[in-house]
Amino acid sequence: MIKLKDVSKYYYNKGLITSGITKINAEFNIGEFIVITGESGSGKSTLLNVISGLDTYEDGEMYIDGKETSHYGDEDFEEYRKEYISNIFQNFNLVGSYTVYQNIELVMLINGYTKKEARPKILKLINEVELTKYKNTRVSKLSGGQKQRVAIARALAKNTPIIIADEPTGNLDKRAAESVLKTLAITAKDKLVIVVTHNYEQVEKYATRKITMFDGKILEDKIITKTDEVKTDGNLESKKMKPISKLRLGVRNTFNIVPKFLLLLAVFLFMFAAITTEMAGLRENKYEEERVGNNSYLQNKDTSRIIINKSDKSPFTDEDYQKIEALGNISRIQKDDYLEDLSASLYSDYYYISGSVIKRTNQKLDLGRDIEKDNEVVIQMNKENNTIGDPEKILNKEFMYNYQDNTTKLKVVGIIFNDGLDYESIIEVSDNMINEFILNYVISRTTQTLTVNGADTYCNLFYIDSVNDSSIYVNENLNNNSYPIKMVSLSLSNTYVNKVFDLKVEHVLNKYNSKRLTGYSYEENTCYLSKNLIRNTLISDKYQTSVFVKDEVKINDTINDLMNLGYSTYAVKDMLINESATMTYIYNIINLVLMIIILVAMFFISYLIIKLILKSRKNYYTIIRILGGSKKNCKSILKIELYTILNIAFIILTLLVYMIVNGMIDISLRSSLKLLNIKDYVLIYILIFALTYLISVRFGRFIFKESAIKTYNEEEE
Structure with missing residues (x-):
């Protein structure tokens, strides 16, 4: 079965070379119950690790069913451990956060069994080691003897030809130790059992062969009971771990240690919150940029405004207005679109007033009286920020309004103070006069x-x-x-x-x-x-109409809806010319660079935090490797665990954003978050997903940079 020919193992530490085993020659066959004894440091555990594929060797050759192994790499030894070796350790090497059932199930899932296939065998083995009433108990709550019985059940569940036990009774009382050894002896009839112990007398009656180690060499190799050699064909069935099993373990690991789950969830929520707020800030900057600018052809530059006409240039009908009103995001429709862009300049010998022209509103007058005649106007102006000075100076004064060669006298009879205005004013006129302005406006075009x-x-x-x-x-x-x-x-x-x-x-x-x-x-x-x-x-006919949206964030959706109805659209926000476009472009580049820096910083900060949180899981992945799980399997389980938490964090973030946007939670971020669309959230998810992938790869390297036994020994220390 196993043959060692001049096998030596050396250890290197700070420039010093020490020998673990030297020139070992031995054969081990199915049906043997081999006991290896010797003083501490004699090399017995090193020999066991080499035989089990947990550690490599430097010299000689180890044959498995006649096949050389000196050329084996990590993946080859992983496959070897999976097919041939079941280990029982002195310290049990169980997953403390798993139940008895889950610990035994773990090794079977690694070896390609499905959950359904594994269940009958697991229950049978638990019954054989007399732990049925503890099957759903976490092993961290079991006694030493109970834990060792779980380890034996796990080794038997794997159903490999070789069982290797390192001090299997070291932590057990006499009765428990006897039960463990008896179970191993029964198993040895059709398997190779190798036991390392300091207490030979305890295991003597079960041994068929005794090997004594001293100073890294075999001092004595004594056959106690001759056994019939059992031939093997050397072709053991090996099944790959099922994807559903990886998913099951990854999801299980997500929740089985609650403090770890909550800490990781907090980290992912922080990552999502940081990128979401940064993205919302960028969108808000862009939104504000679109609202800034000038267009000499437009008097009303309200960015919620969309100018529309019919593609065939025909006039609007009542049916058209009904279709438009039926759209969900419409605040109001200005059928007389010309009303939105009327402007005038009024002048006298001493004063000059310019601004947009609108119908008389219902706003309360601050000075003067209301309009009574068509040649009378009311002026909206900023009380402090205007070109006139004292507003009362223009009250009841006549101003000239020129259109082409026609001059009309208009009298200011009322004033409304409007702090939202700058130097420009708003001129309110009667219904008849507004028609004159409309006519002049259309004639000019x-x-x-x-x-x-x-x-x-x-x-x-x-x-x-x-x-x-x-x-x-x-x-x-x-x-x-x-x-x-x-x-x-x-x-x-x-x-x-x-x-x-x-x-x-x-x-x-x-x-x-x-x-x-x-x-x-x-x-x-x-x-x-x-x-x-x-x-x-x-x-008389309305060829051009303005619609105003309720929610500017959804203005592009409204534009698409209008286009689907057959209208041509011209959004005011797209018609404004930003005179500081170059500076805006530079500002956007700086913001993009800052976001990249934030992402890089977040990656390293998150990695360090996640590494600290997951460091306790290093032992878990070491156990999987010892049980025969590949690095690929371990990395897949790790990624599934992180991706599960990622998705939970994303769902929580989505719910929080929904509540904020809909006013259920009142915070200042609401206006910014409303600007994010589905594509933005997809991008945020992809960014965090990519960061998670990089973190899992980097953490995987940290876990798997050493051999399984070296990692195991580091954890023990």
């Missing part, structure tokens, strides 16, 4: 072409109520003063409208009739058209 006798003609176009829809008043100098002109063509063209009207020349204006017909003094190159015609053509 419409190409107007007057064609006389087939030729485009330059003319200042003004729109008044007194002109018929099908008529036009033309200036006498039009068409080089060659008149009478009977018909002209008017073309109106903008993004949504492209129409041509044939208009009858109703009056030819001169300096004598202009004031009477139009209300305005005579001006050359001036024509007057129907204001009603322009209203009906340009603003």
